[in-house]
Amino acid sequence: RTLLFALMMSLPALFNIGLLLFLVMFIYSIFGMSNFAYVKKGSGIDDIFNFETFGNSIICLFEITTSAGWSDLLNPILNSASPDCDPHLENPGSHVKGDCGNPSMGICFFCSYIIVSFLIVVNMYIAIILENFNVATEER
Numbered sequence: 001r002t003l004l005f006a007l008m009m010s011l012p013a014l015f016n017i018g019l020l021l022f023l024v025m026f027i028y029s030i031f032g033m034s035n036f037a038y039v040k041k042g043s044g045i046d047d048i049f050n051f052e053t054f055g056n057s058i059i060c061l062f063e064i065t066t067s068a069g070w071s072d073l074l075n076p077i078l079n080s081a082s083p084d085c086d087p088h089l090e091n092p093g094s095h096v097k098g099d100c101g102n103p104s105m106g107i108c109f110f111c112s113y114i115i116v117s118f119l120i121v122v123n124m125y126i127a128i129i130l131e132n133f134n135v136a137t138e139e140r
Contacts (some may be wrong), residue, residue, distance in 0.1 A: 031109065034056050036102075040099035
């Protein structure tokens, strides 16, 4: 009963943290689309998990947020040389040439997103629930 009461007290704050997480995912999704949309499909980037559309970018970022398989998404982005990708490939409908990734941009993107989303925002969920559980047990 105490745990249920603590969860009910936490709902408004959890909703706010969810909106904050969506805002972070929205910003990183657009940034990922602008930088990694034409990366050659490889081990982790396929028809569903890619940065070509907003929806697919959100799916990729959700996968990174859960820290499940994000290294598979990073591998094709780290390819920047000719045997793994073609730097002169024409992308129809875009001025961007090539299907190579940008290793430095990819590492900064993934590290900053993991720090912001997983280490900060997801742990805020846990902190809010534990704080409200402490308040609920003290009131009892």
